[in-house]
Amino acid sequence: MSLIVQKFGGSSVADVDAMRRVAKRVVETKRAGHDVVVVVSAMGDTTDELLDMAAELNPNPSPREMDLLMSSGERISMSLLAMAIEAQGERAHAFTGRQAGMHTDTRFGKASIVGVVPERIVQCVRDGAVAIVAGFQGLSDNDDVTTLGRGGSDTTAVALAAALRADVCEIYTDVDGLFTADPRVVPSARRIFNLTAEETLELAAQGAKILHLRAVEYARRHKVALHVRSSFSDKDGTWIADHAVNPAIVRLLAPTIADQIIASKEDSVEAPIISGIAHDRSQSKITLVGVPDRPGLASRIFAIVAAADVNIDMIVQNVSVRDNSTDISFTLPSGDGQAALEALEAVAAEIGYKEIFLTEEIGKLSVVGAGMRSHPGVSAKLFGALSDAGINIEMISTSEIRISVVTALSDLDEAVRVAHTAFDLDSAEAEAIVYGGTGR
Numbered sequence: 001m002s003l004i005v006q007k008f009g010g011s012s013v014a015d016v017d018a019m020r021r022v023a024k025r026v027v028e029t030k031r032a033g034h035d036v037v038v039v040v041s042a043m044g045d046t047t048d049e050l051l052d053m054a055a056e057l058n059p060n061p062s063p064r065e066m067d068l069l070m071s072s073g074e075r076i077s078m079s080l081l082a083m084a085i086e087a088q089g090e091r092a093h094a095f096t097g098r099q100a101g102m103h104t105d106t107r108f109g110k111a112s113i114v115g116v117v118p119e120r121i122v123q124c125v126r127d128g129a130v131a132i133v134a135g136f137q138g139l140s141d142n143d144d145v146t147t148l149g150r151g152g153s154d155t156t157a158v159a160l161a162a163a164l165r166a167d168v169c170e171i172y173t174d175v176d177g178l179f180t181a182d183p184r185v186v187p188s189a190r191r192i193f194n195l196t197a198e199e200t201l202e203l204a205a206q207g208a209k210i211l212h213l214r215a216v217e218y219a220r221r222h223k224v225a226l227h228v229r230s231s232f233s234d235k236d237g238t239w240i241a242d243h244a245v246n247p248a249i250v251r252l253l254a255p256t257i258a259d260q261i262i263a264s265k266e267d268s269v270e271a272p273i274i275s276g277i278a279h280d281r282s283q284s285k286i287t288l289v290g291v292p293d294r295p296g297l298a299s300r301i302f303a304i305v306a307a308a309d310v311n312i313d314m315i316v317q318n319v320s321v322r323d324n325s326t327d328i329s330f331t332l333p334s335g336d337g338q339a340a341l342e343a344l345e346a347v348a349a350e351i352g353y354k355e356i357f358l359t360e361e362i363g364k365l366s367v368v369g370a371g372m373r374s375h376p377g378v379s380a381k382l383f384g385a386l387s388d389a390g391i392n393i394e395m396i397s398t399s400e401i402r403i404s405v406v407t408a409l410s411d412l413d414e415a416v417r418v419a420h421t422a423f424d425l426d427s428a429e430a431e432a433i434v435y436g437g438t439g440r
């Protein structure tokens with residue numbers, strides 16, 4: 001018998017009609033002969049509304065009480081969903097994170113899972129009932145309720161799937177899966193059927209927002225197969241797995257793309273060269289001009305930036321050809337630009353650079369695909385497409401399976417579109433639909 005974990009995000013359980021629709025899907029999966037464990041997020045914008053109320057009452061609430069409050073949204077949805085399932089004739093029991101055995105460290109608001117002991121879930125499923133688990137929460141060693149950070153229910157679902165050795169963890173959301181580009185920028189984007197966890201991590205880290213990065217990391221480490229799909233449609237979604245998948249499960253849950261997925265996981269089919277294009281508008285750039293070319297200065301500069309608690313992403317340093325000085329540029333989250341600038345200005349005399357600039361408005365585009373490992377010419381094609389469109393490239397960085405470039409923010413959308421076309425990713429008709437959610 002197989003075990004399927006199904007996670008439903010906030011927009012999928014936003015009101016009672018949505019709850020009924022989710023319950024129906026869970027009941028159908030159960031009646032197809034599978035054990036089902038469900039993880040739920042808070043209904044609709046509940047978590048944001050709780051945050052707003054807390055902020056009105058106290059600008060600086062205690063983290064412990066904040067996590068108790070935040071965890072309550074998921075408890076509402078788990079109880080209601082259990083009731084909805086029972087009303088449709090299957091037995092269901094709801095469990096808080098604590099009851100489900102989700103153990104975390106003690107960092108309120110951003111706790112990490114340190115162990116999963118899902119005895120009650122195993123017992124519940126063994127008794128023939130559906131287990132419903134509140135996402136996004138756990139219990140610390142100090143016996144306090146903790147939460148895993150915004151969007152953390154994905155991580156709950158993957159961690160449970162790993163602990164239960166589930167055949168697949170399905171992530172239900174309000175879009176039909178992962179797309180070759182953001183459909184709001186590229187209307188001809190198509191659904192990606194099949195991805196590796198590594199590609200998904202690169203896409204998520206470069207600004208594709210469907211999945212929680214930590215959840216994908218967890219899935220990769222523990223070899224959990226993911227199926228990302230919409231709860232608003234019956235379309236098959238995107239499968240994410242590095243390893244062979246259970247063919248019977250794929251055929252049940254994604255019949256129209258099953259053959260393709262099964263074949264690709266058996267390595268008999270080559271991966272497409274490019275799987276998708278991500279973009280990111282949330283970065284800024286700092287450039288230091290005329291930095292003396294001496295050992296230790298780069299280390300000093302980035303130590304100062306790190307001490308300001310700023311995470312940097314791309315770094316470019318020129319070779320010094322004249323007067324023993326060089327230029328260094330790096331990108332960082334927009335919100336941190338001012339802090340990093342001030343920290344570096346404070347040590348201008350010590351480092352001895354000539355000028356410093358902060359560019360708030362930059363765009364980053366990333367082309368991701370495992371196939372580029374074995375195919376030369378991907379950079380040439382990308383740079384050619386951008387140059388044909390008259391788009392200037394300001395910075396470049398690469399990994400084994402990714403090429404990222406920085407452009408002016410005003411060029412970004414066009415850059416994504418021309419790259420999408422250059423890599424033959426356009427589909428004939430617009431396919432992407434966003435079904436629900438208020439985008440909060």
Ligand code: ASP
Pocket residue numbers: 009010041042047048073135136149150151152153154
């Ligand atoms: N309800 C939480 C949030 O909105 C957790 C989640 O949705 O995954 O961030």
Ligand code: MG
Pocket residue numbers: 009010041042044047151
């Ligand atoms: Mg949410």
